[in-house]
Amino acid sequence: AIQMTQSPSSLSASVGDRVTLTCRASQDIRNGLGWYQQKPGKAPKLLIFAASSLQSGVPSRFSGSGSGTDFTLTISSLQPEDFATYYCLQVYNYPCTFGQGTKLEIK
C-alpha cells in the first residue's frame, strides 16, 4: 500500500497567518490526492481534490499544489474556523490511504 506522510504533525499559528501543510507519498501518485478538514466530533470535509482543484463552496484562501510524491495545502490567511485537523488522502490506487493528519492549533 502507498504510505502517506504528513508534516508537521501539529502546528501552532495565529489568525491571519499563512500556513502550508505537507503530504508526501511513498511512490508517484500523479495528482491523485485530496485534502480533508476535520473538526472535533465532526465528519471530514472535502477541501481539495485532484491535488489542486477547490471543492465547490470552499473558501478561496485554501489552495493545493503538487504532483508525483510531494503535495501542499496552503491556507493564505487563517481564520478562526480553520483550526482543525487536516488529512491528505491518496486515491491513485487501492487501497486508498490517508496521512496521519496535521492538527492546526491556535497560538
Next chain:
Amino acid sequence: QITLKESGPTLVKPTQTLTLTCTFSGFSLNTRGVGVAWIRQPPGKALEWLVHIYWDNDKRYSPSLKNRLTITKDTSKNQVVLTMTNMDPVDTATYYCAHSRGIVGDIMFDSWGQGTLVTVSS
C-alpha cells in the same frame, strides 16, 4: 442535497459480527461514476479507508481487512450495508459512510455521514 446516515449497534462483543447500514438520499447508486465507501476512525487516531462499492457493483476492499469485510448495496432502498466479522476491541472506532464521485485515480469523497461510534467490548 446529498445526505448519508449510518446506523447499527453501538456496542458489540468480541468475535461478533458487526452490521452497519448507510442510508442515503440525493443520489442514486445506479448513476455512472457514483460510489459509497466506508471509512473508520479509532478514537484520537487517523482515518482509515475500509471498502468501496460502485454503481456497477465493483467492490474494492482494504487488503488488511478483506477477509472480514463484505459490502452490498440495495439501490431500491438507497442503502449500503457493511458487515465486519470477528470483531475485536481494536475495531472500536467511529464508522463513516461517504459518497464518492469518480473512479480510482480521480475519486473524491464529497459528502459524509455523521458517523457512528462502535465500541467492541465484552
